[in-house]
Amino acid sequence: MTHEPSCTQLHRPAWHAVAPATHWMNDPNGLWRDDEGLWHLWFQYRDDPPAYSRTHWGRLVSRDGLVWSYASTDFAANADSDIYSGCVVNVDGAGQRAYVTRHRHGRGSVAGSVLPPVQQTVESWKRDGRHAAWHAAPPASRVDPGLRDFRDPFVFRYGDSWRMLVAEPCPWDAAASGPARSRLQIWRSADGLHWEPTGAIGPWDPPRVMWEVPQLLPLSALQASASGAAPKEGELWVLLVSVLDRRAGTPGNDGTDIGCSVRWHLGTFDGARFDPVAGDALPASRTAPTSSTWATSSVSPATEADRGTLSGRLLDHGPDFYAACLQTPSLAMPTGPALVAWMSHWAYARRLPLPGFAGGPMTLPRRLAWVENASGNGIRQQPLAALDHARCGAPLDTPMQTLSSVPCALARELGSLDLAIRLQMAPGGQAWLRLAEFGPPLPPDGGNSKVPLALHIDALAHCITLHRAPFTNPGPNRDPNPAPGFAGAWLAAWTPDGSGEVAVRLLLDGCCAEIFIDSGTVVFSALVFLPADAVCTLSAEAGTHVQLLSARAWLVAV
Numbered sequence: 267m268t269h270e271p272s273c274t275q276l277h278r279p280a281w282h283a284v285a286p287a288t289h290w291m292n293d294p295n296g297l298w299r300d301d302e303g304l305w306h307l308w309f310q311y312r313d314d315p316p317a318y319s320r321t322h323w324g325r326l327v328s329r330d331g332l333v334w335s336y337a338s339t340d341f342a343a344n345a346d347s348d349i350y351s352g353c354v355v356n357v358d359g360a361g362q363r364a365y366v367t368r369h370r371h372g373r374g375s376v377a378g379s380v381l382p383p384v385q386q387t388v389e390s391w392k393r394d395g396r397h398a399a400w401h402a403a404p405p406a407s408r409v410d411p412g413l414r415d416f417r418d419p420f421v422f423r424y425g426d427s428w429r430m431l432v433a434e435p436c437p438w439d440a441a442a443s444g445p446a447r448s449r450l451q452i453w454r455s456a457d458g459l460h461w462e463p464t465g466a467i468g469p470w471d472p473p474r475v476m477w478e479v480p481q482l483l484p485l486s487a488l489q490a491s492a493s494g495a496a497p498k499e500g501e502l503w504v505l506l507v508s509v510l511d512r513r514a515g516t517p518g519n520d521g522t523d524i525g526c527s528v529r530w531h532l533g534t535f536d537g538a539r540f541d542p543v544a545g546d547a548l549p550a551s552r553t554a555p556t557s558s559t560w561a562t563s564s565v566s567p568a569t570e571a572d573r574g575t576l577s578g579r580l581l582d583h584g585p586d587f588y589a590a591c592l593q594t595p596s597l598a599m600p601t602g603p604a605l606v607a608w609m610s611h612w613a614y615a616r617r618l619p620l621p622g623f624a625g626g627p628m629t630l631p632r633r634l635a636w637v638e639n640a641s642g643n644g645i646r647q648q649p650l651a652a653l654d655h656a657r658c659g660a661p662l663d664t665p666m667q668t669l670s671s672v673p674c675a676l677a678r679e680l681g682s683l684d685l686a687i688r689l690q691m692a693p694g695g696q697a698w699l700r701l702a703e704f705g706p707p708l709p710p711d712g713g714n715s716k717v718p719l720a721l722h723i724d725a726l727a728h729c730i731t732l733h734r735a736p737f738t739n740p741g742p743n744r745d746p747n748p749a750p751g752f753a754g755a756w757l758a759a760w761t762p763d764g765s766g767e768v769a770v771r772l773l774l775d776g777c778c779a780e781i782f783i784d785s786g787t788v789v790f791s792a793l794v795f796l797p798a799d800a801v802c803t804l805s806a807e808a809g810t811h812v813q814l815l816s817a818r819a820w821l822v823a824v
Contacts, residue, residue, distance in 0.1 A: 277621040277795055279776035280682050281332035281656065281824045282609070283307055283628040285324070290315045290624040292615065293479065293589035295323060296354030296364070297606050297631065300396045305331050307606065307628070308340065308354060308364075315624045316616075321348035323366065330652040331604075331631045333824045340400060341366050341391070351418040351479070352388070354594050355458075362594075363458060364391040364400065365409075365419045365430070386410075388419045388432070390459055407459040411451060415444055418479045421458070424537050428455040431467070435476040438512065445469075448477035450507075452538055465538030467505070470577055476510040479528075479589045482535065487603055488636035488645065502543070503535040504645070506581065508589050510612065526611050528590045529578030530645060542577070581645065583758035584732060584781070584790035586611050587629065602633045605647070609778060609791055613751035618737070618793070620777065627778055629791055639763065639787050647786040649773065657684055657820035682822040683774040685802065688815040691725040691766045696807035698722055699770060701779070703797045719779060719794045721770070725762050726810075730783060732756045732790045758788045767815070772802075775822070 278284065285291035290312035298306045304327055311324030323341040326334040341349040341364070352366040370385040387410050390403035409419070411432060420431040430453040437444040447469035454464040468477070485502040511525035533542040581590060586609045593604040610618075610626025620626065632647040689697055699721040720733040734756075737749040760783065762768055771782040774796075781790040802819075806812040 276798055277777040278623075279627050279778045281653070281775050281822060282630060282778045283309075283326050283328070283334040283606075285311065285623040285625060286313075286336045287622050288315070288624070289313050289324075290318065291324070291608075291627070292610070292625045293351060293608050294591035294606050294628060295352050295366075296594055297591055297604060298354060298356075298362070298594035299604075302396075304329060304396070305334075305631070306337075306396070307334065309628070310350065311339065312625075313339075318616075321350055321369075323349055323352075323364075330656075330824075331650045332652055332656060340364070346370055353420050353591075355421050355423075356594055357392070357458060361392065361394050363421075364393075365389070365421050366391065367417055367419065386413070386416060388430075403459055407461075409453060409461045411463070416451070420480050420482065422482065426456075427537075428458045429453065429464075429482075429537060430455070430461060431480040431482060433478050433480055435478060435510075436474060436512075438476070446473045447471065448475060450477060450480050450540075452540075454537070467540045470542070471509070472513065474512040476512060477507050478510065479506075479508040479591070481506040481590065481592045482540070483592060483603060485532070485636060488634055500534070502532055503540065505531045505533060505535075505540055505542075506590055506592070507531070507578065524612055526585075526588045526613070528581040528587055528607065530581050531578045579644065580758070581647075582607070582629075582789045582791050583730075583756055584792045585734065585752075585754065585756055586626065586793050587791040588612070593631075602635050604631045604633055604650070606631045607791070609793065611751070614737075614749040617748045617750075618752075619748060626793070627776075629778075629780060630773070632786070637785075637787060639761075639784065644787060647789050648782065649780070653684065653773070653822070656822050656824050658823040659820075661818040661820055682776070682824075683772070683819060684822050685770075685772040685774070685817075685819040687770045687772075687804065687817045689723070689768050689770070690813040690815055691723070691762055691768055692811035693766075694726040694810055695766075695812040696722065696724045696726065696810045697812045698803075698805045698807070699772070700803045700805075701774070701794065701796055701800055702803065703800060718796050718800070719792060721781060721790070723760075723768060723770070723783075725766070725768075728759060728761050730758050730760045730788055730790075732781070732792060734792055734794065737795065756790065756792075758783075758790070760784075760788050 292310045294307060294309045296308040307326045308323050311322045312318050312320060314320055320343040322339045322343055325337045325340050327337045328334045343349055347368050347370040350367045350369055352364060354362055354364045357363045366389050368387055368389050387408040390407050391400040393400045413434060416432050416434050418433045422429055432451045434451055435448045436446060448471060449466050449468035451463060452465040453461040455461045482503055482505050485504055507529055509527050509529055531542045533540050588608045590605055590607040607629045608626055609629050615625055630649045632649055635646045637646040700717050701719045702717045716735055718735050722731045734753055736753040769784055773780045777793050777795055779792050779794045
């Protein structure tokens with residue numbers, strides 16, 4: 267394994283999953299915690315950047331979900347094919363089955379070439395126990411939808427049988443052949459091996475909006491009172507879809523203008539059809555609908571006219587959150603399901619000089635729950651409780667006793683931080699939280715063009731906006747613009763509760779910043795490259811009233 271230069275250590279995450287030194291990581295394929303408490307994370311893995319000629323499944327393991335080590339390459343490319351996306355499910359006791367997509371190339375393919383696949387299938391692999399070897403199922407069990415481009419099988423238990431979602435995305439390039447609009451196929455199996463098509467989901471988004479990485483779970487899995495219960499007839503389900511918005515692109519471009527996001531939909535599912543409800547949301551009084559109440563409910567199936575330009579609601583509002591992957595499906599999740607996502611963006615994933623690895627890190631595993639709040643019903647995300655136990659002793663001394671532009675030094679030389687702030691916002695209150703290089707106070711208008719990361723909380727406009735400055739790549743002979751699309755502003759609708767309090771938790775680990783507002787009802791994930799003397803400043807917009815209730819910061823030791 268290649269030794270990493272010491273200069274990369276400032277930005278290399280300590281408690282986020284990253285690829286081995288110099289190697290590539292992108293979409294997670296499975297997240298599983300075994301009966302001994304060990305976390306396993308499978309992901310798309312390339313060990314030969316920048317050639318990117320071989321795609322495998324790598325596996326990381328962790329005792330606490332924070333510190334990860336590379337364990338193995340579980341499914342590897344061979345001379346004529348690559349292993350891409352898929353999922354891992356529990357089938358019986360300690361047994362597991364993996365569903366992987368194999369992309370076979372033409373006879374003329376050679377090592378190091380990147381050729382379009384001419385044949386794609388979903389293969390099944392089985393193992394018994396976490397230390398056992400994987401064994402391929404017979405070829406007769408392979409799933410072949412007969413498409414040139416399909417991906418991301420997601421398999422889960424439904425009643426006494428199995429279901430598989432398979433993404434059928436529209437083409438990457440406008441000139442390519444394929445369906446004009448994306449949809450999902452639904453396949454059915456009695457034994458998890460022999461599959462038949464049984465239905466479809468969509469399409470409802472416009473052409474050139476690609477759907478990937480579908481995930482589906484019953485709403486009851488997100489509700490503490492119903493956690494661990496089998497889905498009931500008539501209950502609502504949550505569908506997650508990763509979306510690549512290609513409408514601004516041109517044929518053959520390098521993908522720098524695409525939009526990446528993960529969106530969720532609320533709807534009914536009967537094993538062969540998923541129908542989103544109008545608005546993708548429940549009224550505040552509805553938390554556990556049943557078949558008997560569905561017909562008279564104010565919640566109704568959505569029509570084509572109900573769908574927005576991009577339908578659904580964002581799971582994470584930041585720029586670097588994609589290919590969200592649920593914990594290996596199981597009916598018994600007493601602490602709520604967990605989720606992890608790729609913390610990068612296809613606009614710059616291949617060009618950003620990450621510290622000692624390529625592609626991007628993963629977010630922290632997050633627990634999901636269904637909540638009701640001032641902004642309406644939705645999904646709450648919170649990092650694993652293990653992070654609280656990793657806080658290093660007493661909180662740091664943070665001179666944030668009053669709102670001002672006085673810098674608050676946060677010991678950035680150690681590269682890991684857990685910062686918790688509580689504010690009291692007047693109805694028209696506006697506040698800025700900025701991570702910036704130490705220097706003179708920033709102008710009152712924000713001056714965010716040179717601030718690596720800034721969060722604006724606006725109780726008047728009922729929104730929170732994350733600002734990120736352009737990436738600067740110091741040093742000789744470097745690409746002056748390695749990350750097109752890196753700079754920008756990302757907005758989330760937000761309504762403060764009746765008390766006017768807002769809680770912000772900022773997790774900073776190397777180049778990873780994850781921000782949880784109001785216990786994770788609004789979340790932003792973003793890569794950021796801060797100087798060693800970076801400071802945090804907190805200020806109120808001129809003429810608005812904001813009171814600081816508390817500010818505590820911990821170093822995180824793992």
